[in-house]
Amino acid sequence: MSDIAQKVKAIIVDKLGVEESEVTPEASFTNDLGADSLDTVELIMEFEKEFNISIPDDQAEQIGTVGQAVSYLEANVKS
Amino acid sequence: MNLRRVVVTGLGALTPIGNTVPEFWNGLSNGVSGAGPITRFDASLFKTQFACEVKNLDVDQFIDRKEARKMDLFTQMGLIAADQAIIDAGLDLEKINLHRAGVIMGSGIGGLRSFQDEVTDFVKGDGTPRFNPFFIPKMIADICAGFISIKYGFRGPNFVTVSACASATNAIIDAFNYIRLGKADIFVTGGTEATITEAGVGGFNALKALSQRNDSPTTASRPFDKERDGFVLGEGAGCLILEDYDHAIARGAKIYAEIVGGGMTADAYHITAPHPDGAGATNVMLHALEDAGMQPEDIDYVNVHGTSTPLGDVSEVKAIQKVFGEHAYKLNISSTKSMTGHLLGAAGAIEAIASILSIQNSLVPPTINHFTDDEEFDSKLNLTFNKAQKREIRAALSNTFGFGGHNASVIFKKISE
Numbered sequence: 001m002s003d004i005a006q007k008v009k010a011i012i013v014d015k016l017g018v019e020e021s022e023v024t025p026e027a028s029f030t031n032d033l034g035a036d037s038l039d040t041v042e043l044i045m046e047f048e049k050e051f052n053i054s055i056p057d058d059q060a061e062q063i064g065t066v067g068q069a070v071s072y073l074e075a076n077v078k079s
Numbered sequence: 080m081n082l083r084r085v086v087v088t089g090l091g092a093l094t095p096i097g098n099t100v101p102e103f104w105n106g107l108s109n110g111v112s113g114a115g116p117i118t119r120f121d122a123s124l125f126k127t128q129f130a131c132e133v134k135n136l137d138v139d140q141f142i143d144r145k146e147a148r149k150m151d152l153f154t155q156m157g158l159i160a161a162d163q164a165i166i167d168a169g170l171d172l173e174k175i176n177l178h179r180a181g182v183i184m185g186s187g188i189g190g191l192r193s194f195q196d197e198v199t200d201f202v203k204g205d206g207t208p209r210f211n212p213f214f215i216p217k218m219i220a221d222i223c224a225g226f227i228s229i230k231y232g233f234r235g236p237n238f239v240t241v242s243a244c245a246s247a248t249n250a251i252i253d254a255f256n257y258i259r260l261g262k263a264d265i266f267v268t269g270g271t272e273a274t275i276t277e278a279g280v281g282g283f284n285a286l287k288a289l290s291q292r293n294d295s296p297t298t299a300s301r302p303f304d305k306e307r308d309g310f311v312l313g314e315g316a317g318c319l320i321l322e323d324y325d326h327a328i329a330r331g332a333k334i335y336a337e338i339v340g341g342g343m344t345a346d347a348y349h350i351t352a353p354h355p356d357g358a359g360a361t362n363v364m365l366h367a368l369e370d371a372g373m374q375p376e377d378i379d380y381v382n383v384h385g386t387s388t389p390l391g392d393v394s395e396v397k398a399i400q401k402v403f404g405e406h407a408y409k410l411n412i413s414s415t416k417s418m419t420g421h422l423l424g425a426a427g428a429i430e431a432i433a434s435i436l437s438i439q440n441s442l443v444p445p446t447i448n449h450f451t452d453d454e455e456f457d458s459k460l461n462l463t464f465n466k467a468q469k470r471e472i473r474a475a476l477s478n479t480f481g482f483g484g485h486n487a488s489v490i491f492k493k494i495s496e
Contacts, residue, residue: 015148016145017148034145045212
C-alpha cells in the first residue's frame with residue numbers, strides 16, 4: 001500500500017470510527033462506512049490538511065469511495 | 080384561563096462534586112468543595128489557576144465515540160445529565176406522545192472550547208480557510224437541545240435559553256410555562272456549561288470576576304465571608320424532567336416536588352455589575368412569589384445566586400431583606416456555589432435540583448468556607464454557614480442573576496394532593 005493510501009486509511013478510521021478492515025478501495029463513505037454529508041466534507045478537509053493541497057468543490061464531489069480518494073491524491077499530491 | 084399544575088418527575092446532574100444526583104446530594108449535604116487546580120489546560124500563566132471541574136468523566140461510557148467527537152464537552156455533559164433524568168423519570172418512549180415532549184436546555188456560552196480551538200487553528204495556518212464542518216454545530220449553544228431531541232425523538236418545542244448565569248433558570252421557567260399553558264406535557268430542561276478553557280478563564284479574569292486564591296482552591300468560593308474575592312469557575316450540567324401533574328399521576332410517576340412560580344426581570348443598570356440596591360433582584364423574587372400565589376412567609380429556604388463576589392452577595396442579601404422583611408430571619412439562606420463553584424448557564428439547573436432535594440430530604444445544604452463575618456450582612460440572618468441544617472422545607476426559592484442584568488427566580492414546593 002502506498003504511503004498516501006495508508007494515511008488516507010488512518011484518517012478514515014479515525015474520523016468515521018470504523019474498523020481498518022472495512023476501509024477497502026471499493027468502500028463508499030456514505031453507503032458502506034456510515035458517513036453523512038458533513039462527515040464527507042470533514043474527510044475532504046482532513047485530506048487537504050494532511051497533504052497540504054486544496055481540493056476544489058467540483059472535484060471533491062467526485063470522491064465517494066476510498067479508492068477514488070487515494071487515486072485523486074496520488075495524482076495531485078506533489079511528492 | 081385555567082393553568083395546569085406542573086411537577087418534577089426526574090433529575091440528572093453532572094457536577095464538580097458528583098457525577099450523579101445521589102453523589103451530588105451527598106457532596107452538598109456533607110459540605111464538599113469541588114475546587115482544585117485546573118487540569119483542562121496549562122493555567123500557569125493565568126491569574127486564576129484553579130476551578131471546579133467535573134472529575135473522572137469517561138464520555139465513551141455514555142456516548143458512542145464517533146458521535147461524541149462531533150460534540151463539544153458542554154453538549155456531552157448536557158446529554159449525559161439528560162439521560163440520567165429521563166431514566167430517573169421512567170419515561171416510556173413507546174407510550175408518551177413524543178410530539179408533546181420538548182427540550183429547553185440553557186447554556187450561557189455554548190461550545191467555547193470548540194470555538195477557541197478552531198479559530199486558533201485558523202490563525203496558526205497560512206490563511207487558507209479550512210474550517211471543520213462540525214465547527215458550527217459543535218459551538219452553537221442550542222445544539223445540546225437538538226442532540227437530546229434526536230436521541231429520544233422528542234418533537235415538541237426545542238431551543239436553548241441564553242441569559243448568562245440565569246440561563247438554566249430561564250429554561251426551567253419557560254418549560255414550566257409551556258406545560259401549564261397546555262402547549263406540551265413533558266419537558267427535558269435545565270442547563271449545561273463547559274468554559275474552563277484559556278478563553279473562559281482569561282476572559283473572566285479580565286473582568287476581575289474570579290477568585291485568585293490559588294494557594295487554597297477549596298476555600299476560595301466563600302459567599303458572605305469578609306475575605307471573599309470572586310467566584311470560582313465551575314462546569315457541568317443539570318437536568319430536570321417537568322411534567323403536567325395529571326400526566327405524571329396517570330403514568331404513576333414518582334414526583335419530587337411541584338414547580339409553582341417563576342419570575343424574570345432585568346436590572347437595566349450595568350452589563351456586569353449588579354444594581355447596588357438589588358432592585359432587579361427584589362422584583363424578580365416578588366414576581367416569582369406573585370406567580371406562585373404565595374406570601375413571603377410561605378418560603379422556608381432561599382438558594383441564593385451568592386457567587387462570592389464582593390458586590391453581588393451584598394445586593395442579593397439586601398434584596399432578600401426587602402422581599403421577606405421580618406420573615407428573612409426565619410429563612411434558611413445558603414449558597415451551594417460555595418461547594419460547586421459557579422456553573423454559569425448550568426447553575427440554575429443544579430441549584431434547582433439542590434432546592435428540590437432539600438425539600439425532599441428536609442435538609443438545607445450549607446454555605447461552606449465561612450471564616451470571617453462581614454458587617455455588610457445582618458448577623459441575625461441564617462446563612463447556613465459551614466454545616467447542613469435539618470429543617471422541614473415547605474417551599475424553596477432559587478435565584479440566578481446573569482451578566483447583562485438578567486434575573487430569574489423559581490419556586491419549588493413540597494407536593495400536596
